[in-house]
Amino acid sequence: MTSRADAARLDAADPLGSFRDRFAIPDPGLIYMDGNSLGRPPRLALERLKAAAHEEWGEGLVRSWDHWVDVPVATGDLLGTELLGARPGEVLLSDQTSVNLFKLASAALAARPGRPVVVTDSTNFPSDRYVLEGVAGEMRVVEADTIEGPQPGDVAATLDTRVALVSLSHVGYKSGAIADMAAVTRLAHDAGALVLWDLSHAAGIVPIDLAGTGADLAVGCTYKYLNGGPGAPAFLYVRHDLQAEMHQPIRGWFGHADMFAFTDRYDAAPGIRRFATGTPPMLAMVAAAAGIETSAEAGIDAIRAKSMSLTALLVELFDERLAPIGFELGTPRVAEQRGGHVSVRHPEAAAICERLIADHHVVPDFRPPDTVRLGPAPLYTSHVDVWDAVDRIVAAASG
């Protein structure tokens, strides 16, 4: 059996151990296993937010737009180059994930006239499916295994000359399964389609190689592993050589080539800024930028290494202590095939989650009908936290 001392030994050798101090943790006794839903506040975000409110807004007033106006592109560059494998000028902080998905999916369909079909899979995040169904002429939904996620071969079987776009989540929101970005992108391109990745559960937790895989389009949120704050601005990615031919449908002044000229005619900005629309919410954006900076400083390889160590421990403890009391694993067993969270399933999952929060000082995440998502965030969660969380799940499951 894996002991708490074993977990403590892993923590003692953890190169990211000191990063916990970068976060505001007013309740050190709480085991927070929902960093995959809303990350904790980085201290840097709280500092920047205060400065943005008091100094930039309060003192700078409207004059602060001189520099605020550059934040969405500059922060996108940092996120893109440090954490997503994109090149400068390919990522923009903008709107919310679903709005960005709408923009890029609409632009993709417009760029492939005569092809009305959008392909997605049955395990994709429901909001993504709603958005895609809203813009597609016709949907094809790949039936994916609920644990292993969509497989390239299954996607390939749906592709033909009527498909404009394949849109999948890179890491499944429920199972945590990683979809094969390189293989699916290649298959889509071979069929003349574009590919659009939702990176919400991948950004800041797994290395992503948008440039290397040749991915066309991507969106994602910054409030999970990037710790950008509740409902923080989302991001979008458009590969550089595609930008000029992509026309997103929500034209607004922040996407205009010369927004302060107030011309009658809409001229889309060259580059990634053409995918912007309205005035960006700067208070939320400076917090998101601080979260991204904090993750970039830790480095995605170190984050991934620790994340795999944490989820490996979780799976080990699952086998030892949770499987015997009726839990099933809802996540791929092979560490390389999963993202940052581990799902465990139990018929009484809802009640167990309620008891964990109310009585055991553990915050997990319930996803209906039977899934408990456990998302140990590498920047502030320790191996001992994971050990204790499983220990308390055992207690909560016994009523």
Place this chain on the structure above:
Amino acid sequence: MTSRADAARLDAADPLGSFRDRFAIPDPGLIYMDGNSLGRPPRLALERLKAAAHEEWGEGLVRSWDHWVDVPVATGDLLGTELLGARPGEVLLSDQTSVNLFKLASAALAARPGRPVVVTDSTNFPSDRYVLEGVAGEMRVVEADTIEGPQPGDVAATLDTRVALVSLSHVGYKSGAIADMAAVTRLAHDAGALVLWDLSHAAGIVPIDLAGTGADLAVGCTYKYLNGGPGAPAFLYVRHDLQAEMHQPIRGWFGHADMFAFTDRYDAAPGIRRFATGTPPMLAMVAAAAGIETSAEAGIDAIRAKSMSLTALLVELFDERLAPIGFELGTPRVAEQRGGHVSVRHPEAAAICERLIADHHVVPDFRPPDTVRLGPAPLYTSHVDVWDAVDRIVAAASG
């Protein structure tokens, strides 16, 4: 000639004089005449923002969504009933103004099949025109007087059975002219069209009667006179009896009837929430809510009365001191026909604005090619501020 002492007498009798203390004003020597672009921070917004970041995000973590999820509708209700003349359940805080305009204009066109035309006017905010052009099958642009704004008779001349939507700004962004909401709404309805008002320059500064005029749709921002913060979340309004037949195109989980059920199928929420899409940016939203609360407490009638007194003083001082040195008035002369700002025009407007900021401690707003917008915000701007601002404009204009 109107003296500074005359202005001081008006301030002494100002029932809103004490509201200046509700705002963080770290630079009392600065005369801020751009509250119509970005309002100053209410102290309540700074307090709420701190609490939202440290307590709601930092301590409550994901559990805070239990109450955050209600904020967009609750804040919309406060804004709608106190400041816009709407009924409960008709206003939602959501996204940015241009995104909301896209949603509602798209929904309006879908609700009027066979009618491809959208009517707007030549003085409408450029971003509104870009958005509308992006969704309309065909645009008709009423040529409006640059000072008096679009007139009902001119709008009437464009209306026929091919028009789905008339979309105007209630208060012109440049001239400040108020469009006749009741008359234009009636004309649009008589022609079988819907009407969509942009209230960005009207909300929180002029009384609006959405219910009384029978307006169908509206959008607007909260960062001007509502002092909600830079790029604060915008709002949208849909008249209650229209909501069920309006289908906005950006479907997302926050607009779903049962968003946390994660069902495969999109079922639009009943009521105003169906116009929401993604996760709302809560840090920005609590600041906006505090701005709205502060304005609601002051009361729109008191705000309007002081605003008219401030702009009347501005026009008086324009006649006495600015007209003689080459300025022209870019705003209606009749107080009832203008919103909260006064535009003055001068061939050297750009240089004058630069000098005002750099050398005279006055922040005005330049709009190309020749307009200086002066927006005295009634909650924190005094009549003496207005007198001093004009005095410094005279100095800046002399080089």
